[in-house]
Amino acid sequence: MRAETGKGGLYHKLVVYLLFLILLLPLAGTLLYSLATSWSATMLPSGLTFKWYVALWSEPRFLAAFGQSLLVCVGALLLSVLLILPLLFVVHYHFPRLDAFMNVLILLPFAVPPVVSSVGLLQLYGSGPMAMVGTPWILIGCYFTIALPFMYRAITNNLQAINLRDLMDAAQLLGASTWQAAMLVVLPNLRKGLMVALLLSFSFLFGEFVFANLLVGTRYETLQVYLNNMRNSSGHFNSALVISYFAFVLVLTWVANRLNKDKT
Amino acid sequence: MNSSRRGRYLALLCLLPFAVFFIIFQIAPLAWVAINSLQSDSGWGLANFSKVFASKFYLQALQRSLEISFWSSLFGIVIATLGAYSLHKVDSRLRDFVTAFANMTSNFAGVPLAFAFIILLGFNGALTLLLKQMGLLGDFSIYSKTGLILVYTYFQIPLGVLLLFPAFDAVREDWRESAALLGASQWQFWRHIGLPVLAPALLGTFVILLANAWAPMPPSMPSPPATSTYCPSASPGLWQVISALTRTWPAPWPWCWWG
Structure with missing residues (x-):
């Protein structure tokens, strides 16, 4: 593709800048608001300060919610890796025909919106032998289903790129057992793809709200639920919260993009 | 032949944990909702659905x-x-x-x-x-x-x-x-x-x-x-x-x- 010059080029540049501006505006506004001492009915805030960030990052409830969000997401991703990696390996190595069936099965988390699932989950695990509602465990389980389609597809693409069967055959010719070949040869080859899938999954699990709010709520407050519960407090404080959240996710996606670029 | 068959059974066993979690957190809740949507005071049937589609409130939403x-x-x-x-x-x-x-x-x-x-x-x-x-x-x-x-x-x-x-x-x-x-x-x-x-x-x-x-x-x-x-x-x-x-x-x- 080559860049266009002249009148047409100017038009395209303008459109791209405009697009950038549209995407930037809410973020920039929130950032400015979070740094303002007060800002009402003037073009620009009357003064700049970091006090909202200081207040936010010394608020124990926020720190607790942040930590709990981290725990739930990391837990869910660990569980996903533990469940999905063996699954993928077995499907692709032993039962390649199962892949078509799995591709339909992993659509379920897409097809069933969290609100619908929640109704069933609340009834089934609200009481009785498997009472989990209100604990982080149910969130970890649900987040596994959310991450599943994405992780399954991402790792499948990776497996196809590394020629699983040849790699396994080569390792076994050299005397490795199936287990050794899987752990020592296949797994290291998947490392980068797995990291990218994990980072991106993390960034959208971190933003999950419906399950967290309906199934657990304030009993184990995650960041999104905290954000929602704080909606009536100071706008500046909330802006600092939004910007902190976004900055965190930004770093994660940036790292994931970097890894993704190195890969190719 | 025998060992490869055992390998396949072992492989199937590896699928079990995934199946258990997937059933608990995805299939079971969905099944519960689906079954209960078909049940109403008057027994099995589509009564709930006809109620929904006759309700102005839901249709508006x-x-x-x-x-x-x-x-x-x-x-x-x-x-x-x-x-x-x-x-x-x-x-x-x-x-x-x-x-x-x-x-x-x-x-x-x-x-x-x-x-x-x-x-x-x-x-x-x-x-x-x-x-x-x-x-x-x-x-x-x-x-x-x-x-x-x-x-x-x-x-x-x-x-x-x-x-x-x-x-x-x-x-x-x-x-x-x-x-x-x-x-x-x-x-x-x-x-x-x-x-x-x-x-x-x-x-x-x-x-x-x-x-x-x-x-x-x-x-x-x-x-x-x-x-x-x-x-x-x-x-x-x-x-x-x-x-x-x-x-x-x-x-x-x-x-x-x-x-």
Whole structure:
């Protein structure tokens, strides 16, 4: 593709800048608001300060919610890796025909919106032998289903790129057992793809709200639920919260993009 | 032969943990909802469904969801199409930067996004007050249908750009030159060549945007769906279109609140 010059080029540049501006505006506004001492009915805030960030990052409830969000997401991703990696390996190595069936099965988390699932989950695990509602465990389980389609597809693409069967055959010719070949040869080859899938999954699990709010709520407050519960407090404080959240996710996606670029 | 058979059984055993978790957290809740939707005081039947579709309240909610999904997807795809095309025409540094930025903002959804809009455009939002002072705002409110469509359109744009960007590779520059040589105007080129070539991608993306907006929102918040699960680096494959379709259609949520 080559860049266009002249009148047409100017038009395209303008459109791209405009697009950038549209995407930037809410973020920039929130950032400015979070740094303002007060800002009402003037073009620009009357003064700049970091006090909202200081207040936010010394608020124990926020720190607790942040930590709990981290725990739930990391837990869910660990569980996903533990469940999905063996699954993928077995499907692709032993039962390649199962892949078509799995591709339909992993659509379920897409097809069933969290609100619908929640109704069933609340009834089934609200009481009785498997009472989990209100604990982080149910969130970890649900987040596994959310991450599943994405992780399954991402790792499948990776497996196809590394020629699983040849790699396994080569390792076994050299005397490795199936287990050794899987752990020592296949797994290291998947490392980068797995990291990218994990980072991106993390960034959208971190933003999950419906399950967290309906199934657990304030009993184990995650960041999104905290954000929602704080909606009536100071706008500046909330802006600092939004910007902190976004900055965190930004770093994660940036790292994931970097890894993704190195890969190719 | 014997050992390979044992290997297969072992392999099947490896699938067990996954199956258990998937059944507990995905199949069982769904089955519960499905079975209970068919049960009412008068026993098995479609009584709940007929109640829902006879209820003005639910139908109105359904219609509003559809309206907001449709308009936000439409605005989103128009802006995204213009943007994605222009992205192809600027130099690569600007292009890479804006694509990366779109990729990042596509994660800016859910409660934080709603907050950003409330802070800026809510009742006492900085922009609201400013625009009111300038007399530009009229009776716009973020807590209305227009407001919701605005917020939804915002999070549709990055997704649309990312999905459409690869599609414009198909519109080759030499086609445009050939068409121009044969005397076609810009408009004729797009009307007869460009848009027909792009049509499948546009349609697919539109369906995905619809699904993206159709996901349920948390109560009492003008908030887009909390998660959008897609692979930013992938082009819109059949898989995504199917997933979008399945998420769009079997979807009159209200009935599950029947209780």
